[in-house]
Amino acid sequence: MFINKSKLTKALTLALVTSGLALSGCEQATTTTQVDSSSSASSSIVRMKSESLNATYAEMRAKQISDVSYDLHVTIDNKSENFSGSTTLNFELTENNQNDLTIDFDEGTIKSLTVNGKEVKFSYEKWFITIPAAELTAGKQTITIDYERAYSTDGSGFHRFVDPKNGEVYLYTDFEPYDANRLFPHFDQPDLKASYKIEVTAPAHWQIISATRETSISDNGDTKVWSFPASAKFSSYVFSLHAGNYAVWEDDFEGMKLRLFARQSLAEYVKTDEWFIPTKQSFAFFNKYFDVPYPFGKYDQIVAPDFNAGAMENVAAVTFSEGYIARGEKSTSARMSLANVIAHEMAHMWFGDLVTMRWWNGLWLNESFATYMANLAIAEASDFKNNWDVFYSGTKQWAYRTDDSVNTHAIELPVASTGVALSNFDGITYGKGASVLKQLPYYLGEENFRVGVSNYLKKFSYKNTDLEDFIGELGKAAGKDMTQWTQDWLFNAGLNTIKVNYQCSDGKISEFSINQTAPEGYPTLREQRVQIGLYNINADGNAMNLSSATPIMYKGATTDIKEVIGQVCPDLVYPNEADWGYVKVALDDKSLASAQKHINAIDNATMRLMLWQSLSDSVRDANLAADQLVNFAMANLEGETDYNVTRKIASTLTSALNYLTVATRLKQKDYSALYMDVENLYLRLLEKAEAGSDFQKLWYGRYVRVSKTAKHLDNLKNILNGELSFDGVTIDQDKRWSLIAKMNRYQHGNYQALLTTEITKDNTDSGVKSAIYAEVLRPEAEVKAKWFNVVINNPDKLKLSTLRYIMWGLFPSEQQALEAPYKAKILAHIPKLNEGSDLGLLESFVGSMLPSQCTPASEAELAQLIQDYSEMKPQVLKAVKASHENIGRCVKALTLLKSSANKS
Numbered sequence: 001m002f003i004n005k006s007k008l009t010k011a012l013t014l015a016l017v018t019s020g021l022a023l024s025g026c027e028q029a030t031t032t033t034q035v036d037s038s039s040s041a042s043s044s045i046v047r048m049k050s051e052s053l054n055a056t057y058a059e060m061r062a063k064q065i066s067d068v069s070y071d072l073h074v075t076i077d078n079k080s081e082n083f084s085g086s087t088t089l090n091f092e093l094t095e096n097n098q099n100d101l102t103i104d105f106d107e108g109t110i111k112s113l114t115v116n117g118k119e120v121k122f123s124y125e126k127w128f129i130t131i132p133a134a135e136l137t138a139g140k141q142t143i144t145i146d147y148e149r150a151y152s153t154d155g156s157g158f159h160r161f162v163d164p165k166n167g168e169v170y171l172y173t174d175f176e177p178y179d180a181n182r183l184f185p186h187f188d189q190p191d192l193k194a195s196y197k198i199e200v201t202a203p204a205h206w207q208i209i210s211a212t213r214e215t216s217i218s219d220n221g222d223t224k225v226w227s228f229p230a231s232a233k234f235s236s237y238v239f240s241l242h243a244g245n246y247a248v249w250e251d252d253f254e255g256m257k258l259r260l261f262a263r264q265s266l267a268e269y270v271k272t273d274e275w276f277i278p279t280k281q282s283f284a285f286f287n288k289y290f291d292v293p294y295p296f297g298k299y300d301q302i303v304a305p306d307f308n309a310g311a312m313e314n315v316a317a318v319t320f321s322e323g324y325i326a327r328g329e330k331s332t333s334a335r336m337s338l339a340n341v342i343a344h345e346m347a348h349m350w351f352g353d354l355v356t357m358r359w360w361n362g363l364w365l366n367e368s369f370a371t372y373m374a375n376l377a378i379a380e381a382s383d384f385k386n387n388w389d390v391f392y393s394g395t396k397q398w399a400y401r402t403d404d405s406v407n408t409h410a411i412e413l414p415v416a417s418t419g420v421a422l423s424n425f426d427g428i429t430y431g432k433g434a435s436v437l438k439q440l441p442y443y444l445g446e447e448n449f450r451v452g453v454s455n456y457l458k459k460f461s462y463k464n465t466d467l468e469d470f471i472g473e474l475g476k477a478a479g480k481d482m483t484q485w486t487q488d489w490l491f492n493a494g495l496n497t498i499k500v501n502y503q504c505s506d507g508k509i510s511e512f513s514i515n516q517t518a519p520e521g522y523p524t525l526r527e528q529r530v531q532i533g534l535y536n537i538n539a540d541g542n543a544m545n546l547s548s549a550t551p552i553m554y555k556g557a558t559t560d561i562k563e564v565i566g567q568v569c570p571d572l573v574y575p576n577e578a579d580w581g582y583v584k585v586a587l588d589d590k591s592l593a594s595a596q597k598h599i600n601a602i603d604n605a606t607m608r609l610m611l612w613q614s615l616s617d618s619v620r621d622a623n624l625a626a627d628q629l630v631n632f633a634m635a636n637l638e639g640e641t642d643y644n645v646t647r648k649i650a651s652t653l654t655s656a657l658n659y660l661t662v663a664t665r666l667k668q669k670d671y672s673a674l675y676m677d678v679e680n681l682y683l684r685l686l687e688k689a690e691a692g693s694d695f696q697k698l699w700y701g702r703y704v705r706v707s708k709t710a711k712h713l714d715n716l717k718n719i720l721n722g723e724l725s726f727d728g729v730t731i732d733q734d735k736r737w738s739l740i741a742k743m744n745r746y747q748h749g750n751y752q753a754l755l756t757t758e759i760t761k762d763n764t765d766s767g768v769k770s771a772i773y774a775e776v777l778r779p780e781a782e783v784k785a786k787w788f789n790v791v792i793n794n795p796d797k798l799k800l801s802t803l804r805y806i807m808w809g810l811f812p813s814e815q816q817a818l819e820a821p822y823k824a825k826i827l828a829h830i831p832k833l834n835e836g837s838d839l840g841l842l843e844s845f846v847g848s849m850l851p852s853q854c855t856p857a858s859e860a861e862l863a864q865l866i867q868d869y870s871e872m873k874p875q876v877l878k879a880v881k882a883s884h885e886n887i888g889r890c891v892k893a894l895t896l897l898k899s900s901a902n903k904s
Contacts, residue, residue: 001176001367002310002341003425044098049125051837052419053104053178055359058189064099065141065187067092068194069230072184075201076243077223078169081160082150084111087184089143093136101136103129104181104188106157108149115143127837129185145185154800154840155308157182158241161799163305165265165764170244172304172319174312177360178418180236190235191358191464197230202243207261209242211315213298231315232296233462235356238348240314242302251276253283256294262303262325265764269325275301278339278382282346285381286373291454295354295461301342305765306801308840311341313348313370320345322766328732331697333647336384343382344374350457358464360421364411365470367425368433371395375434389609389644391438392579393651397613399431400584403495406885407878408522411436412467412490422839423874428493435582436489442529442551442580443485444478452477485527494522498554498576499586500532504569512561514554514575527555532563533577533607534570537598544594544602549577571598574607587614596632605642612645616652619659622892625900626659630674634681643694650702653678657706659893662854665814668894669901672709679703679712691728700729704738713748720754733762737770745777745812769805776809784810784818791845792829800840807848816853823851827865834872843875852883854890862887 047057071088089103110124113131120135129145151160151171157179161170173183181188200208201223208214208226211234216227231239247267251258260275279301287293296316307321324338347370357366375395379387402408407426411433415421441449452474460469467490475482496518503511512532516525532550537543547570550563572591576583587595595602595611602608615632618624633653640646657678660671682703689696707716718724719731720739731739740758743751759771776787787806790798798806811819826849833842852858862884869876 001312002344003430047102047128051127052417053189054417055415058359060099061187061189062191064094064097065091065192068187068192070186070194070196072196072198074198074241076171078203082148083158084148085184086144086146087186089186091141093138093141095138097133097136097138100133101131103185105129105147105185106182108147111146111148113143113145116141147185149182152182154838155306156840159306161305163263163265163765164768168245168264170263170305172242172302173240174307174319175237175239176312177237177421180239183241186236188236190237190356193233193235193356193462193464195230195233196239198228198241200226200241200243202226205245206243207246207248209261209300209302209317210240211317234315234353238313238315238353240317242317253280257298259300261300263305266322266325269327274335274338275342278342281381282343282377285377286346286350289450290350290457292350292457294349296349306799311345313345313352315353318345327734328730331694333694336378336390339382339384340374340378343377344370347373354462355457355460356464358466360415360418361413362467363421363424364429364433365467367430368437371430371434372437386644388579389606393609393613393644393648395431396435398427399435400495402427403432406881408493410491410493419839420874423878432582439528439581440474444474444480448478449474488524488526492522492524494519494524495584496526497584497586500573500575500588502573507569509564509567509569512564514559514561516554516557525556527553528581529553530575530581531577532561533574534564534567535572535602536568537571542601544571544598546604574610578606579610585614600636600639605645608642608645609648612648612652616655619656619893620889622889622896625897626656626893627671627674627897627900629656630660634677638685646695647698650698654706659890659897662890663894663897666854668898676709679706679709682706683712686726696728700726704742707742708746713742713746716742717749737774741774741777744774747779769802772802773805773809776806777812779815779818781818788822800844804844807844810849819851826851830876834876839875842873846876846879850879850883852887854887854894856891859884859887859891
């Protein structure tokens with residue numbers, strides 16, 4: 001699975017990354033039987049009644065049954081909100097079994113159940129079926145279950161979507177980690193791999209897509225029956241069923257058919273080259289790198305409506321968010337992002353689908369490996385440039401922020417249940433794991449790493465593995481004992497910092513060492529291989545060049561570095577040149593001064609990128625006043641020529657500017673004039689940018705995002721009305737909605753009429769949601785009351801994807817006075833959601849709606865909530881902890897800002 005970190009608002013950022021580790025309160029159990037990890041099928045165990053599957057119970061069940069296959073029959077249509085099916089489970093039951101058999105099936109209706117052709121006693125407890133042990137005998141078992149179930153509306157399980165533009169119905173599945181049992185009754189755990197044979201009865205004009213290609217399609221009145229042959233063995237969370245009147249495009253890779261599917265109403269916006277070119281490039285790269293041919297025969301990619309994540313690696317039928325289809329021109333970075341996601345999901349076909357983790361504690365390796373391999377494929381086999389700079393400024397910073405937070409955790413950790421597994425989709429799982437894997441080729445040797453990966457895939461194809469299986473193959477290939485490395489990097493949390501200490505004599509380095517520190521509470525000091533980059537200003541003083549890049553290994557608190565002794569005394573030292581390592585860098589005083597004076601003169605774009613990140617970190621850590629960084633960024637922004645570095649400066653500027661906005665709102669100091677300077681700067685850069693260039697797209701987006709004063713809101717209104725234009729910028733429908741949202745957020749101009757008119761122009765799903773979002777943003781009490789009631793009570797039974805738009809827009813930061821009357825209601829609603837089983841809604845609500853302000857009082861309130869919510873599910877606890885920490889950082893940043901203002 002790929003989590004899409006592009007977002008409409010800051011609230012979406014939080015919604016996507018507020019999941020994490022907290023094992024207490026992970027599920028509400030009505031049965032308290034404890035299950036020991038050493039349990040086997042020969043000892044009696046009672047399953048906990050919960051929406052989640054317990055790890056130790058799953059371990060027992062994996063010993064209880066084996067050799068699993070499923071025959072599935074599903075009947076679907078374009079009218080009903082329910083579907084029906086029949087599942088035949090074929091498996092072997094172990095000898096001496098003492099346990100009842102449970103079959104996972106979420107909130108459906110059981111019409112009949114037979115075991116080996118006979119009706120038997122069974123019970124159904126909302127989340128699973130139980131067949132008493134006495135009704136079963138050892139050996140081959142055949143259980144047939146006829147059932148009905150409602151379609152899902154939260155984007156997980158078997159989801160139903162009605163296109164508001166043409167009324168077409170589209171169905172798709174999304175199962176990770178524990179939602180396949182919302183399609184059919186079965187054993188829903190990754191280490192019970194099975195083959196799947198499926199027959200689907202559906203409307204005659206629909207496309208049906210699953211893990212294999214159909215062997216026949218037969219007419220049956222107004223319907224057709226699609227028959228799919230038995231698949232290879234794989235875990236049920238990567239099985240899939242997609243159905244609807246999808247548009248389809250076809251291509252070919254070395255004789256294998258490639259297909260792409262999207263809704264009919266989006267077909268005109270699909271640019272197939274953006275999909276098929278990176279697909280074929282990635283296939284060529286992975287087939288060669290892994291030295292294991294693609295194992296699943298065909299490859300489909302389905303763009304699905306209401307999809308919660310970025311994409312999902314269903315075997316041979318990958319699903320993608322519709323966010324990857326734009327109704328206008330994409331920037332290079334947007335096309336690169338799509339190519340990266342395509343490569344990420346394809347890497348899973350080998351690592352995750354062919355070879356699969358035994359349980360969800362292996363989730364990090366599944367996602368980290370796909371993240372690393374996708375970036376490697378883009379860097380080495382695509383048409384895009386500077387991919388590792390994009391990785392550094394995006395994925396790796398996500399990792400650093402998560403690791404340097406209250407919610408940090410080890411990469412490898414126990415996972416008590418599937419409910420906890422869901423909470424581990426975070427910056428550690430994706431970003432840190434990928435960053436650690438990225439350093440391994442430097443540590444082990446690139447070819448050793450590749451051979452180890454290849455041997456692992458060959459040895460464990462169609463099987464389940466544990467961490468030691470993967471690490472063992474890497475160690476064998478490199479001839480290296482990986483025990484200490486594994487302990488330090490995978491089982492211990494925390495982000496280390498390194499800083500150089502050196503002396504020069506007669507213009508040459510005479511002493512040089514690296515000092516390594518660890519954060520309080522996470523004392524591990526690690527070993528890794530990095531490069532020491534030495535930079536010097538040229539004779540003319542107009543450029544700073546890389547003099548040398550020296551690979552070294554450091555470990556412990558202090559490492560003397562002899563390899564650089566005798567080199568020319570540097571003006572700047574960076575001990576992680578080219579970003580080999582996973583570590584935070586604290587610049588020495590001389591290097592920091594040189595960077596601030598000559599940052600645009602440094603001849604290495606990657607180095608400039610990392611220095612700007614260091615400056616951004618300094619503001620976040622309250623070591624540099626936000627206004628100083630804003631002024632520094634404005635002074636240097638126009639002198640930067642690299643697109644990725646420019647994006648980083650703009651992002652850094654925006655983050656620092658947010659602190660100034662808060663300070664102004666709290667009447668600490670009025671920074672309105674400086675804010676308008678930034679608006680004016682972005683407008684000037686937009687006007688100067690080359691028509692149609694990526695820079696123009698960047699500055700247009702930044703200008704719209706930052707504009708909020710009357711002068712610039714007038715400009716946005718004129719852009720919307722066609723009275724102001726920029727050669728090369730096409731105001732497509734998505735851009736129009738962004739402008740409409742701005743008008744409504746700040747009640748500018750005839751904002752109500754603009755929204756009413758726009759609704760009539762765009763009745764697509766995106767248009768409907770964008771219209772709701774624009775209205776919700778209005779700073780009007782009656783609007784807030786109307787939509788808050790929808791979020792809390794959902795009288796119209798809106799889908800989760802729509803509810804998220806409402807939650808993102810309800811209370812922007814400047815509307816905290818409007819939020820105040822709802823504070824108690826929000827805090828009271830969180831425990832109610834926590835008692836339910838809708839983890840997606842719970843996570844979204846807490847991540848988007850938790851009240852907070854950048855004040856000591858709010859910080860104290862959130863500290864109390866951590867105590868009050870300590871027994872709640874991890875989705876709640878982590879979000880509250882993160883909010884408390886972020887408010888604490890904000891308070892410190894404002895204190896420094898006030899001190900800086902007083903000095904000036």
